[in-house]
Amino acid sequence: MSANPFSEITQEILDLAKLSQKNSAIDPALYEKLDVKRGLRDINGKGVLAGLTEISDIQSTTTDETGSIIPCEGQLFYHGINIKDLVNGFITEKRFGFEEATYLLLFGQLPTEVQLKNFTDLLARYRTLPTSFVRDIIMKAPSRDMMNTLARSVLTLYSYDDRADDISIPNVLRQCLQLIALFPMLSVYGYQAYNHYHEGQSLYIHAPDPALSTAENLLRILRPDSSYSALEARVLDVALVLHAEHGGGNNSTFTTHVVSSSATDTYSTIAAAIGSLKGPRHGGANIKVVRMFEDMKATLDDWTDESQVRQYLRALLNKKAFDHAGLIYGMGHAVYSLSDPRADIFRKFVKSLSEEKGLYREYQLYSLVERLAPEVIGEERRIYKGVSANVDFYSGFVYSMLNLPTELFTPIFAIARISGWSAHRLEELANAGKIIRPAYGSVAPRVDYVPLHQRG
Numbered sequence: 001m002s003a004n005p006f007s008e009i010t011q012e013i014l015d016l017a018k019l020s021q022k023n024s025a026i027d028p029a030l031y032e033k034l035d036v037k038r039g040l041r042d043i044n045g046k047g048v049l050a051g052l053t054e055i056s057d058i059q060s061t062t063t064d065e066t067g068s069i070i071p072c073e074g075q076l077f078y079h080g081i082n083i084k085d086l087v088n089g090f091i092t093e094k095r096f097g098f099e100e101a102t103y104l105l106l107f108g109q110l111p112t113e114v115q116l117k118n119f120t121d122l123l124a125r126y127r128t129l130p131t132s133f134v135r136d137i138i139m140k141a142p143s144r145d146m147m148n149t150l151a152r153s154v155l156t157l158y159s160y161d162d163r164a165d166d167i168s169i170p171n172v173l174r175q176c177l178q179l180i181a182l183f184p185m186l187s188v189y190g191y192q193a194y195n196h197y198h199e200g201q202s203l204y205i206h207a208p209d210p211a212l213s214t215a216e217n218l219l220r221i222l223r224p225d226s227s228y229s230a231l232e233a234r235v236l237d238v239a240l241v242l243h244a245e246h247g248g249g250n251n252s253t254f255t256t257h258v259v260s261s262s263a264t265d266t267y268s269t270i271a272a273a274i275g276s277l278k279g280p281r282h283g284g285a286n287i288k289v290v291r292m293f294e295d296m297k298a299t300l301d302d303w304t305d306e307s308q309v310r311q312y313l314r315a316l317l318n319k320k321a322f323d324h325a326g327l328i329y330g331m332g333h334a335v336y337s338l339s340d341p342r343a344d345i346f347r348k349f350v351k352s353l354s355e356e357k358g359l360y361r362e363y364q365l366y367s368l369v370e371r372l373a374p375e376v377i378g379e380e381r382r383i384y385k386g387v388s389a390n391v392d393f394y395s396g397f398v399y400s401m402l403n404l405p406t407e408l409f410t411p412i413f414a415i416a417r418i419s420g421w422s423a424h425r426l427e428e429l430a431n432a433g434k435i436i437r438p439a440y441g442s443v444a445p446r447v448d449y450v451p452l453h454q455r456g
């Protein structure tokens, strides 16, 4: 029994849940028979076509000379520009890239030098919370879950906005830019409040610096002494760029489209997207990766021994290790098969950062798992399209090397993905689409109504 009566699950609830579960079960064979795509995807990972977008494109298959569809190395494009070229561009020019990527996603073209400067200044001006918001909202009843804190803060901002329900493009753009600018503060201050009130640690509320990039400000307001190395800020900036957008079909972005299509306000829409991203099947996987590696290191006598690592991976799949879920976290993707381009980009930075942090042995363990896991999964599961390391495989490792608290791993995803959500909300509204309303086939038989006194 739970000590908190609010959270208690009584026998009555258990009985009702059993009834609900019994009468909710649908025969899995019906999905195939009626050609319903579970998860709105086929076995090759190809999603049901639900809309059109210019914001990004994910490529995971190609056609061979016979016209058959075959898996290929994964590619990701932001408004037609290959993500690898985008990252290469700002890294070569020694600039931060998140603001540039956000501009590209929102406005469909790369900014000129002047446009980028003006846009960065605009975000810096918007990085100011309404008076007393931190004291009255974030510090009050801090949640143990930062995604919950973030969603509550977003919904509360509605009350501070005189034009909250205006869904004209200029107003929605203004709201989105403010949210993009504010997400780091809402997330980090929420964490500081939790860390102080729940964990008994000192409370730090550092103000952002308008001259700094989003990534630098994140580290500045998080760290007690506000200090960080150039490499740390660059790696975090790359992480933000890689997480900023991933097509209209990913769960939280599709949520953005669905909720936007009802013509509701920006705050309701973004709070719904945050709720989706919070799920461990979506934004929460990188925490699992880090914990899985901690368990692996604690369990194995020698984690440089290939056969021991292989054995541990097999135990994971057989639900005999770590969380007994049968998964090797950070491996596989709903769409990508041979490779996830975001993991490819991350890998290079992870190597340099691990050297700077004296964690090169850990990096070697990650590399070993990356090589062995697809083989072991292939031996234990039926693979249709190939399995490789996904973006979460390295992002959790990066965040732990940056000493970011695990509580902030998913909010950092949100700090990046708000750019993609904003672009998709604007695209949905600009095309004045119809309300999204797909079909669910009913497989229930018709049943006669029985008056209350005649029921058994």
Ligand SMILES: CC(C)(COP(=O)(O)OP(=O)(O)OC[C@H]1O[C@@H](n2cnc3c(N)ncnc32)[C@H](O)[C@@H]1OP(=O)(O)O)[C@@H](O)C(=O)NCCC(=O)NCCS
Binding pocket: 043, 045, 281, 285, 317, 326, 327, 328, 329, 330, 331, 332, 333, 334, 335, 377, 381, 382, 383, 384, 385, 386, 387, 390, 391, 392
């Ligand atoms: C992301 C994920 C849900 C995609 O699953 P999917 O769409 O079924 O992918 P595939 O069709 O390639 O999978 C083929 C089989 O391999 C299994 N598989 C794929 N990746 C796996 C993994 N990392 N661990 C264990 N089994 C895996 C699938 O469950 C499926 O087996 P099943 O048919 O018995 O269910 C899956 O790869 C996964 O759970 N990965 C671990 C969690 C994770 O890292 N998530 C972050 C994604 S960015």
